[in-house]
Amino acid sequence: MGRHHVRIIIVTFQIPVECMMEEKERRQDISHIDQLTFTVRYIHGCEPVERFLKFIPIFSHGAKNLADTVVDFLKENNIPLSNCHDQSYDNASNMSERYTGLQARIREPNEFAIYVPCAGHSLNLVGVKVAECGPQIVSFFEFVQRLYSFLSASTHRWNVLKSSLGKDHVVVKCLSDTRWSAHFDGVTALHGGFEKIQDALDALSADTDQEEIRDKFNEYELKGKSTHRCLGSDYSDANKRERKLSVETFLPILDSLNSDLTKRAEAYQWIGNLFSFFGQLKTIDSEELNKKCEKLANMYHKDLDCGELLNECK
Structure with a gap:
């Protein structure tokens, strides 16, 4: 996709808004060139929107090079990294590693860009x-x-x-x-x-x-x-x-499925603990609701006020 078309998407859909999420995925095309697939999800009005932006050629799989590529692309298109509140990749170590992976490098300048492993890749x-x-x-x-x-x-x-x-x-x-x-x-x-x-x-x-x-x-x-x-x-x-x-076949399959699914599910538990109460507003008691709102407001302390969030949820 040409640069002009990328700019049209960015301007028309006002991508630099709060709660933006970026998703990157590495793909190799028929010419054997590795490419970074850059997709954003964001809120437009009251509706969630997902847009593919660009394939970006990459020549190194190192986390630093990938992070520089992502940051440079955002800067070129005037998309503030501070607006990114989520990031999702596959589970390769250079992407997901806790201290030096791409997700960690993105969180250094933006603590709110929480990492969510891609469920499709995990499965x-x-x-x-x-x-x-x-x-x-x-x-x-x-x-x-x-x-x-x-x-x-x-x-x-x-x-x-x-x-x-x-x-x-x-x-x-x-x-x-x-x-x-x-x-x-x-x-x-x-x-x-x-x-x-x-x-x-x-x-x-x-x-x-x-x-x-x-x-x-x-x-x-x-x-x-x-x-x-x-x-x-x-x-x-x-x-x-x-x-x-x-x-030799049936039991090893069950053991592998049970072990791996349990391990992969752990990566999503803390995210569920953070946001799942929104689906329980009709049944959750007041004390628990207060705790959940306070926890979420502390997580996104620049965006949320605990009192206002609590009033909206009641």
Whole structure:
């Protein structure tokens, strides 16, 4: 977006207002240039507004360089950093580190720019860790990705797959390292169209144009049996198979989810304690309301008066 358009957004929507929030996210485009995605959220009238402002090329992931980039951008566009009351990034150490991360450097000149970890990134990290908590899980997602890679590598194979699936099923999906929902989409597509996908693979195996691949099946099968214990003789017994699935896959997933979700939730608890009473105004008692208003007014002592806030909440 050109500088002129950025200025139009800033002037038209009066971004330099109180309670502004800035959100930065690093992305790499197709030319392999790292960019900082700069988005602001603010109040216009009585309505919350979110605006994308600019992609800013960055050449260093160091917290100091990122902080200088952010501050310089705000200065160039006459947006006072003092108006920033919130900042949100992913959980990478250079962004979230308590003492030297980007969020800490932004809070040095502005104590009110509290840091809120991006919920989407946090949940994505939980999903990524779950997918890596056991060899069987890693193997399964590798299979999902290989299935997509095999079928999408040829227009002929892809057409056979689409023909087999018809209009009632979704084609197999590619996984993503940065978007955990892609794993969900991939598994959902495989589960919903499993039999039809099998039919497509059977059709491809009978295709004379696929002879080279078919001739290597035995080689691939032997490699698979040698690398995946689940294909061994101990997996033929139903009871052993159920126990193996429980011990090596199901329970590790639950343990990882419970541990990581609890850890990530801690980052939001103090924010909830600070603001959640606004949703309890009809039920909260007077003494507790006084405490909550006083706590919030002390936090934003330049913006809020405890007495005025209390009167508005009653």
